Amino acid sequence: MAEYNTMEMMIVAAARNLEDGATVGVGTGAPCAAAMLAQKTHAPKLVIMFEAGGISPILPTMPISVGDSRTIHRAIMASGMCEIMETSQRGMVDYTFLGGAQIDMYGNLNSTVIGDWHKPKVRLPGSGGANDFASFCWRIMVITPQDVKRFVEKVSFITTPGYLTGPGAREKAGLPKNTGPHKVITNMAILGYDEETKRMRVESIHEGYSFDDVQKNCGFQLLKAKEIVKTPVPTAHELEILRKEVDPNRYIIGR
Amino acid sequence: MFDVVAQGEGPLFMDPDADKAREFFRHKNRALVSKVMTVKEAVEKFVHDGEYLAIGGFGANRIPTAVCHEIVRQKKKEMIFAGHTSTHDFQILAAGEVFNRCDIAYIIGLEARGLSPNARRYMESGKVKGCEWTNYGMALRLKAAAMGVSFAPGRNAMGTDTFKYSAIKVAKCPFTGQNYSLYPALWPDVSAIHVHEADIYGNARVKGISIADFELARASKHLLITCERLVHNEEIRRDPTATVIPYYLVDAVCEVPFGSYPGNMAYEYFSDEDHLKLWLKVEEDAGKFKEFLDKYIYGTKDFNEYLELCGGIQRINQLRAQEHLIELSKKEA
Numbered sequence: 001m002a003e004y005n006t007m008e009m010m011i012v013a014a015a016r017n018l019e020d021g022a023t024v025g026v027g028t029g030a031p032c033a034a035a036m037l038a039q040k041t042h043a044p045k046l047v048i049m050f051e052a053g054g055i056s057p058i059l060p061t062m063p064i065s066v067g068d069s070r071t072i073h074r075a076i077m078a079s080g081m082c083e084i085m086e087t088s089q090r091g092m093v094d095y096t097f098l099g100g101a102q103i104d105m106y107g108n109l110n111s112t113v114i115g116d117w118h119k120p121k122v123r124l125p126g127s128g129g130a131n132d133f134a135s136f137c138w139r140i141m142v143i144t145p146q147d148v149k150r151f152v153e154k155v156s157f158i159t160t161p162g163y164l165t166g167p168g169a170r171e172k173a174g175l176p177k178n179t180g181p182h183k184v185i186t187n188m189a190i191l192g193y194d195e196e197t198k199r200m201r202v203e204s205i206h207e208g209y210s211f212d213d214v215q216k217n218c219g220f221q222l223l224k225a226k227e228i229v230k231t232p233v234p235t236a237h238e239l240e241i242l243r244k245e246v247d248p249n250r251y252i253i254g255r
Numbered sequence: 256m257f258d259v260v261a262q263g264e265g266p267l268f269m270d271p272d273a274d275k276a277r278e279f280f281r282h283k284n285r286a287l288v289s290k291v292m293t294v295k296e297a298v299e300k301f302v303h304d305g306e307y308l309a310i311g312g313f314g315a316n317r318i319p320t321a322v323c324h325e326i327v328r329q330k331k332k333e334m335i336f337a338g339h340t341s342t343h344d345f346q347i348l349a350a351g352e353v354f355n356r357c358d359i360a361y362i363i364g365l366e367a368r369g370l371s372p373n374a375r376r377y378m379e380s381g382k383v384k385g386c387e388w389t390n391y392g393m394a395l396r397l398k399a400a401a402m403g404v405s406f407a408p409g410r411n412a413m414g415t416d417t418f419k420y421s422a423i424k425v426a427k428c429p430f431t432g433q434n435y436s437l438y439p440a441l442w443p444d445v446s447a448i449h450v451h452e453a454d455i456y457g458n459a460r461v462k463g464i465s466i467a468d469f470e471l472a473r474a475s476k477h478l479l480i481t482c483e484r485l486v487h488n489e490e491i492r493r494d495p496t497a498t499v500i501p502y503y504l505v506d507a508v509c510e511v512p513f514g515s516y517p518g519n520m521a522y523e524y525f526s527d528e529d530h531l532k533l534w535l536k537v538e539e540d541a542g543k544f545k546e547f548l549d550k551y552i553y554g555t556k557d558f559n560e561y562l563e564l565c566g567g568i569q570r571i572n573q574l575r576a577q578e579h580l581i582e583l584s585k586k587e588a
Contacts, residue, residue: 028366051390052313052340053464060580065366067313067340068519068526069578072463078521080465081340082398085391089410108415112387117420123378125364126338127417132391135411158416173414174425174434251367 002236006145006187007253009206011037011242012234014097014143014185023047024095025088025133028066030143031097033242033252034185036062040241049093051129053079062246066129085129088136095182096133097141102155105200105220106169107140107162107181107193110155117157130160135175139182146186151218163198189214190231194223206231260434261413263421265386268335268356269307271405271439279442279476285503289455294481294558297507298325301445301477307335308354309397309441309475311448311468314342315365315518315526317461319481321511321558322447327351328552337443338362338385339393340466343518346534349374350548352382358441360388368531373538387420394467396441400474408435446475449514450500451523453482457505458491458498463521465499472500481511483523511558513571525577530565 004012007030014034018024020043026035036059039046047056050063054071055078063070072078087093100109101124111130115121134140140162144150162181164170171177180198184191190204191214201223202214207230215222234242247253292300302308308326312318323344328351336354338345342365348354350373363374377383388396389412399407412418413425413436423436448468453459459480461468472478480500485508491498513520517527517534537547555561562571576583 032367050464052316052466064368064526064528065314065316065342065519067316067464067466069316069463069521072521078462078464080469081391081394081467082470085394085411112417117416119381120379123363123375125361125370126359126387127389127392128340128361128364129390131389131415131417132411135413158414160417161413161415164414169414174410174436175413176410 002234002239004234004239005253007255008239008242009234010143010145010185010187011253012238013190013206013231014141015041017141017183017185018043018046018095021045022094023049023092024097025049025051025084025093025137026066027098027130029099030252031099032062033246034143035097036246037238037242040245041238049084051081051084051133053081053084055079062251085132085136088133093137095139095141096137097143098130098134098160100130100142100144100160102150102152103142103144103184104152104155104162106164106166106198107142107184107200108155108158108164109134109142109160109162110157112157112159114156127159134160136179138179140180141182142184144184144186146188146214146217148217148219151220153220163193167196167198188217192225199223201225202228204229204231207233257426257429259424259426261425263418263423265420265422266384267422267439268358268386269441273403273405273440276400276442277403283503287456287502290457290505290508291455292507292509294321294325294509294511297479297509298322298329301479301506302326302331304332305334306444307337309337309339309443309446309471310341310344311446311466311471312344312515312518313340313466314344315531317449317515317520318344318518319447319449319479319514320516320518321481321509321514322479323347324552324558324561326353337393337441340390342366343531346371346374349377352377355382356384358388358393359385360390360393365531365535369535371535371538373544386422387417389417392423392438394470395438397467397470397474399438399440400442401470405440406437408437410435412436441474443475445477445479446471447479447481448472449481451483452486453480453508454486454488454491455508456488456502457500457508458488458502459500459505460497461499469499472504477506478504479507479509480505481509481514483512483514483520485510513562514558516562516571517565523578524571524574527565527570527574
């Protein structure tokens, strides 16, 4: 069995959740790495979209910014923010792939402040395009390490909408119908959402971890899927592409 | 006509009235005259304390770095800033404490590179009054202004705290009854956009992604263009399809080769990651950061001097090779 670190496992698991031919709006950092790995392995026709305007590039190296030159390398179009977000708003983008500082059981994300908004303990960047993508794209995927500081009972601030307060809340607020959180991929597990309660549940656990490990590193009660499966370990091929082509400088996998 | 069902509690810094904007644009100069000047002159003439400022590009991609430096050098104060897709531009302007009000969509961070310690300190100091938005929300505000209308609808943000701390209003669509988030038009007093080519009148060309710059150019009351190179008006007329900003939107044209440095300029040069890292590192210590600013910004008379301090044309050549994915030998790189 190939040796790998937890960040590599997380990115490989995330990449496998993007099917060939899908359209995906991608955020900065680990989501970028996952999308690029998917493109270089099982999903060569994955349509990667960047909020600044890049559409369907063939990524030569991992972008540092979602607006840098790599995002239009051998792309089909160099457009702008309105083009990307309005394509999403029209219903043509299947997934968005985001990171986030904090997440709650309904998949709401905080990237704005830790503490009170008026007197923040830590001021963070804010929404960027995350709220927009998460409002418009059909399914939201999040990639973040499993940690009690990140998986919290109540986020300090709902920057980006998950299921908000539960079933029907997105539609009631006015967000497009039948959209919402889909998967959360961590270094320990793949989490999904219970169809009735819209609460986060464990669906698949990575090699070397148990449900208790995941629960211990989560600040709220996790539900269990009917059948919890084992996440297949990264293949030698996936690891080679990830290390040699996607992130040779170890920006993400070296964290 | 519109039934407002919810509204954010954040401050609206700018008047979205379309007739007032029309009055301004009615008198905006349309003369086909040369607007070429230095960055120093452009900032002196068009950037004023207390005004609303927006910067084009995407943080560290196709940004008018020279204008950001000059605004800090000239110690502009109490401005309102469009914190929209901003990263290194925000970092520079925060270093000069140029603004005390900020529309926030993306600030402080430099994407995968991390957070700016100084910009974070500034935003946590209580010196800046903020209002939350999203990147598309801000683009929509500019789009409404570019359309000449006072608001534009979107289907984002509703139900979130981003909405709660914004100045968005949620209203029912008069046709369908569906909730929409309505974004007030934003007409910045002054903006700066870096482009690949422009003529002396301000007709401009951009290659690669446009981000929200075409909307920004049309929304802005005053627009400064910095360009990689000036081209003859005949070249513009030879290929009008390539023009993305017409001259009558533009107030100043400044030729600033490598003007997005240390940011990336599509098809020209890649970002200088070492220099951007240096900014982040040196900001950790307030005293060292002051020395750094004295050397690189206050101590330089213009962008060319800054570029020289950062390795000049030799460094640019390396970044050109990186942009084009050309492998240089170890000695050259």
